[in-house]
Amino acid sequence: MLHLQGERLAYGDHVVLPDVDFRLRPAERVVLLGRSGSGKSTLLNTIHARLVAQGRRDLALVPQEHGLVPQLSVFHNVYMGRLNRHRAAYNLVNLVWPLTSQRRQVEKALVAVGLEGLGRKPVGALSGGQKQRTALARAIHHGGTVLIGDEPVSAVDERHAAELIARLGQRFETLVLALHDVALARLIATRIVGIKGGRLMIDRPAQQVSDGEIDALYRL
Incomplete structure (x- = not known):
């Protein structure tokens, strides 16, 4: 569906992710984890822009600022x-x-x-x-079949956030979400991508990612 190889991703003039290798396949549920400012939104925006450039009409978006x-x-x-x-x-x-x-x-x-x-x-x-x-x-x-969401349930209480995330999983075949809640990530993700220090430190099936590895993403 999408392949970024050795990509240099920036926010304005600031290079956020200097060397990105990322592949998206149909029916994956990818969750991006990492501290605020780590580059989750930059990667999401790039994914969305590239899919739009492909002419996809089955693509839905939930931006961080709602739009x-x-x-x-x-x-x-x-x-x-x-x-x-x-x-x-x-x-x-x-x-x-x-x-x-x-x-x-x-x-x-x-x-x-x-x-x-x-x-x-x-x-x-x-x-x-x-x-x-x-x-x-x-x-x-x-x-559509693909949803790109940047913190799509961050303003909703924990119980309803879980319900909404589950509903999105029922409605869309392929998901790419940036989340701040690890429990929600575990609920929906088939694959977890962890970002820290301008690098994709984790990119594996969700069941293969330990809590310790996720905790390390948020340590200073």
Whole structure:
């Protein structure tokens, strides 16, 4: 699906990961672990950009900053997950006066993330956790087989985070997620990639990675 070999990845003018070898295969559930600033987002953004460049239409994204429009309703933000599936005139109608059929489809995504009945609420009035759920609902509404997520459940409590991660695993065949919660990583990952000091220190099947190796990623 994707192969980065000897890649030099930067954030702006700053080289974050100077020599990256990374391969993504269909049906993998890859979790990136490491301290804040280690390069997880840089690697995720590169993966997403390369998959987009391939012309993939089965790719959903949950960015770290959610990518929501606060002035618009939850419905409108989730509906935007499928803007590319319809003509401009059809999208304009639904942005001004949403069709019942589209409200029903969006509501299914809202139910999946625990936001049922909140479609008409402005995103700007939501809590941090609700905004994150809205971004997840948009990705679910978009659909596809591949999900790229940068800390997609960081603002949700532990129990609901586990439920949402499990649901994403049911909805998408291939996952690449940056997480800060090791327990969640263990719950979903088939493969763990650990980043430290500008290097991919771990890149193995999840069951082969020890807790001690993961702990070492977070030591100064």
